[in-house]
Amino acid sequence: MSLNLDTLRLQIDSLDHKLIALLNERAQVSLDIGAAKKDAMDPQDEDNTHVYIPGREKQVFEKVTRLNPGPLAPESLCAIYREIMSASIALQKDVMVAYLGPVGSFSHDASIKRFGDSVQYASQGSIADVFDAVERGRCQYGVVPFENSIAGSVVPTLDKFVKSKVKIRAETYLPVHHYLLSKTTTEAIRRVYSHPVALAQCQTFLNEHLKGIELVPCASTSEAAQLASKEKFAAAICSQVCAEIYGLDILHANIEDQQDNTTRFFIISDAWDAPTSSDKTLLMFTVDHRLPGALCDGLKVFKDHSLNLTKIDSRPSLLRPWHYVFFVECAGVHGDSEVMNKVIAELHKFCLDVKIVGTYPDQRPQDLN
Numbered sequence: 001m002s003l004n005l006d007t008l009r010l011q012i013d014s015l016d017h018k019l020i021a022l023l024n025e026r027a028q029v030s031l032d033i034g035a036a037k038k039d040a041m042d043p044q045d046e047d048n049t050h051v052y053i054p055g056r057e058k059q060v061f062e063k064v065t066r067l068n069p070g071p072l073a074p075e076s077l078c079a080i081y082r083e084i085m086s087a088s089i090a091l092q093k094d095v096m097v098a099y100l101g102p103v104g105s106f107s108h109d110a111s112i113k114r115f116g117d118s119v120q121y122a123s124q125g126s127i128a129d130v131f132d133a134v135e136r137g138r139c140q141y142g143v144v145p146f147e148n149s150i151a152g153s154v155v156p157t158l159d160k161f162v163k164s165k166v167k168i169r170a171e172t173y174l175p176v177h178h179y180l181l182s183k184t185t186t187e188a189i190r191r192v193y194s195h196p197v198a199l200a201q202c203q204t205f206l207n208e209h210l211k212g213i214e215l216v217p218c219a220s221t222s223e224a225a226q227l228a229s230k231e232k233f234a235a236a237i238c239s240q241v242c243a244e245i246y247g248l249d250i251l252h253a254n255i256e257d258q259q260d261n262t263t264r265f266f267i268i269s270d271a272w273d274a275p276t277s278s279d280k281t282l283l284m285f286t287v288d289h290r291l292p293g294a295l296c297d298g299l300k301v302f303k304d305h306s307l308n309l310t311k312i313d314s315r316p317s318l319l320r321p322w323h324y325v326f327f328v329e330c331a332g333v334h335g336d337s338e339v340m341n342k343v344i345a346e347l348h349k350f351c352l353d354v355k356i357v358g359t360y361p362d363q364r365p366q367d368l369n
């Protein structure tokens with residue numbers, strides 16, 4: 001038995017030898033890719049080289065899943081590759097990612113799942129601060145929540161897109177499970193902290209277990225946990241990891257109204273990336289309310305080009321009173337394509353302030369496609 005175990009461990013040692021050599025060989029190629037990317041840039045602009053290529057990463061994950069003969073679970077192999085590519089990014093360039101913090105927020109989780117452990121992260125106090133960090137160049141990438149499957153659009157993110165110059169470079173979907181954390185018992189809670197979008201996802205639970213208790217909106221779910229940890233009779237609705245980070249007890253698990261609760265995040269930056277085999281594009285335009293049927297005419301442009309709409313929303317324009325900005329996302333088209341150029345030109349006939357907010361590889365989970 002013990003001889004067998006020793007022999008098997010020798011086999012693992014020998015395989016690790018080969019794995020380490022191969023991983024470093026891959027890392028060397030990645031460094032060469034980094035140098036090639038820099039070479040392709042204007043020397044004045046080298047600092048703006050993009051090392052994070054979401055379309056290429058999607059291809060790598062698809063390839064790895066396809067090639068996997070087992071017994072490794074596909075999720076395990078993808079997690080390993082997440083870290084391989086994270087290290088690859090860090091070798092090519094120091095990358096800083098802004099997220100809505102503090103640590104333990106769902107934005108933090110989404111960021112780590114997207115960029116891995118080898119890049120650096122900068123916690124921000126609000127969604128607006130994430131946009132600012134990217135716009136001012138303090139961070140090359142930022143991660144912001146865009147919409148939730150129960151609570152709908154995240155309004156501060158939509159409103160920032162109206163004024164900001166940042167572009168959407170990638171999207172990512174995160175399954176979201178909420179926990180009620182506290183230092184006291186459910187019966188003794190006097191106040192519940194959380195992000196308004198998280199509170200909206202737990203209406204049924206709150207009505208059943210904490211009816212009439214004061215609900216305090218916060219900038220993030222992890223800030224809620226931080227605040228609850230400083231009070232004796234407070235609780236937070238947040239992620240499970242906040243229990244350990246902020247020293248709170250788990251009183252109730254999975255308290256969201258629907259178990260398939262999912263939040264979509266955008267990775268924002270100063271530029272989007274080249275087309276892939278399957279992209280989506282988010283556009284924004286203002287409708288001239290003096291023209292009857294202007295919105296209808298605007299939407300017909302997408303129909304005329306056989307573009308499937310995957311999201312539509314509107315917000316007050318913030319630039320002109322009683323004008324509305326419409327956000328329209330369409331699938332199967334890249335922002336730099338000829339079709340999109342035609343769509344933009346036609347939209348200009350009925351709409352004001354037409355702009356592409358971003359274009360990114362379609363990352364919808366299989367069951368949403």
Ligand SMILES: O=C(O)C(=O)C[C@]1(C(=O)O)C=C[C@@H](O)C=C1
Binds near residue numbers: 033034051
């Ligand atoms: O293909 C590239 O452009 C790379 O930089 C290589 C690589 C990888 O390690 O596979 C690393 C980072 C990118 O986000 C995508 C892929």
